Amino acid sequence: MEPSADLSAGCPFDVIRDERKSARIAAEHVVLDGHDAQVIRSFNFARDVLRNSIAKQAGAGAEQVDMGNPEHASVFFLDGDPHRRKRSAIARFFTAKAVTTRYRAVMDRTTNALLAQMKAAGGARLDAISLQLAVAVAAEIVGLTNSDQASMSSRIGVTLASSRRAKSYWLARILQPILFRYRALSFFYRDVRPAITARRKARQDDIISHLLDEGYSNKGIMIECMTYAVAGMVTTREFIVMAAWHLFERQALRERFLAGDEDDQLAILEEILRLEPVASALHRRAAEEISGLGSHPIAAGTVLAIDIRAANTDESVTGACPHQIDPDRAQRMKMGGAYLSFGFGSHRCPGSQVAMHETRVFLDGLLRVPGIRLEREPQVGWNKMLMSYELRDARVACDRG
Numbered sequence: 001m002e003p004s005a006d007l008s009a010g011c012p013f014d015v016i017r018d019e020r021k022s023a024r025i026a027a028e029h030v031v032l033d034g035h036d037a038q039v040i041r042s043f044n045f046a047r048d049v050l051r052n053s054i055a056k057q058a059g060a061g062a063e064q065v066d067m068g069n070p071e072h073a074s075v076f077f078l079d080g081d082p083h084r085r086k087r088s089a090i091a092r093f094f095t096a097k098a099v100t101t102r103y104r105a106v107m108d109r110t111t112n113a114l115l116a117q118m119k120a121a122g123g124a125r126l127d128a129i130s131l132q133l134a135v136a137v138a139a140e141i142v143g144l145t146n147s148d149q150a151s152m153s154s155r156i157g158v159t160l161a162s163s164r165r166a167k168s169y170w171l172a173r174i175l176q177p178i179l180f181r182y183r184a185l186s187f188f189y190r191d192v193r194p195a196i197t198a199r200r201k202a203r204q205d206d207i208i209s210h211l212l213d214e215g216y217s218n219k220g221i222m223i224e225c226m227t228y229a230v231a232g233m234v235t236t237r238e239f240i241v242m243a244a245w246h247l248f249e250r251q252a253l254r255e256r257f258l259a260g261d262e263d264d265q266l267a268i269l270e271e272i273l274r275l276e277p278v279a280s281a282l283h284r285r286a287a288e289e290i291s292g293l294g295s296h297p298i299a300a301g302t303v304l305a306i307d308i309r310a311a312n313t314d315e316s317v318t319g320a321c322p323h324q325i326d327p328d329r330a331q332r333m334k335m336g337g338a339y340l341s342f343g344f345g346s347h348r349c350p351g352s353q354v355a356m357h358e359t360r361v362f363l364d365g366l367l368r369v370p371g372i373r374l375e376r377e378p379q380v381g382w383n384k385m386l387m388s389y390e391l392r393d394a395r396v397a398c399d400r401g
């Protein structure tokens, strides 16, 4: 049965058919019940928690972050009014118009340059070029445009690799500790500081200029840049490689992707992201007792660990065959395509459209290159700090010229 076949009638093969590539590594590494956390696996319960204003951001790092001046803390750590103000201030960088006009130009330009290099060499490492694309796009939004981008891309890769052993959950836990490490400082001095200096002289239409207008210190700007490096660059790299892997492997899905219009291509990518969420878990803490969710009140102080993988495959919202790729599923079930892979509620990923469009543009170009093939599959590893799969050393080959 092809992945796009009608699965609405039930899934006779579900027991044996599991198309997830990251399920095994996640099962080995994801720990959700530390700190006596209440683990949430139901989609509806998870969504109710994520939209509840009493449930505050809680990767353990969130509690260690200096909130002395909440106006200058990273958007990821904020809650309540300061968070709302910050989100509305940055919203203009993430509108559909900004994505399809201004950032689309960077996506096209960078994709063309990366694919030209790949064709000249007869191949490339997929995770390396995916990171370069993700860095170029996020750098344009943030305003990290005054240093060499290929070097910045490897500095970011190395900085985040260097903290892989940190004991942490998702994005939140890494920001403070790595700030003081040598590699993070190198990122600061070579990439962030030159961008700040240039914008002190002449503001531009980007996040660093906005932060300067708000009176942020260099440290505050650096923390924000690290947020985007992790949230926007590294996550997108992993997803591009994962989506490419699925599309290389499945001829029918690849043909549908290449023949499809933009909406259909996005539906395919969102369905892959549903099945292979980059962030496996999100954490919240009940600031006060929460009642009305589930059968018992949630006591104040309880950590809520949302199992995104389980919620995204909850049959009550996916229908039959939750472990299979079915790009028509979301529409049939009247659901948002990526389910909870971009979160939900006030912290929902502002960069979701950016990530999906850049992945779509890049893979559409890549899969049309003459002779393109996946020469070596990625090695599947685990990144503790992101609680995410990590796909390395995949190699694509193509006709040279």
Ligand code: HEM
Pocket: 057, 075, 076, 077, 087, 138, 141, 227, 228, 231, 232, 233, 235, 236, 239, 277, 278, 279, 282, 283, 340, 341, 342, 343, 344, 346, 347, 348, 349, 350, 351, 352, 354, 355
């Ligand atoms: C496939 C790629 C991506 C995935 C899977 C992803 C996933 C997520 C998730 C799950 C959250 C919610 C965290 C929570 O609720 O605790 C989030 C937040 C965030 N993402 Fe993304 N993201 C991606 C790409 C991007 C991009 C491209 C950008 C920007 C250029 C970005 C910027 C952010 C920011 C700033 C936040 C924090 C928002 C807040 O706390 O209000 N992300 N992301």
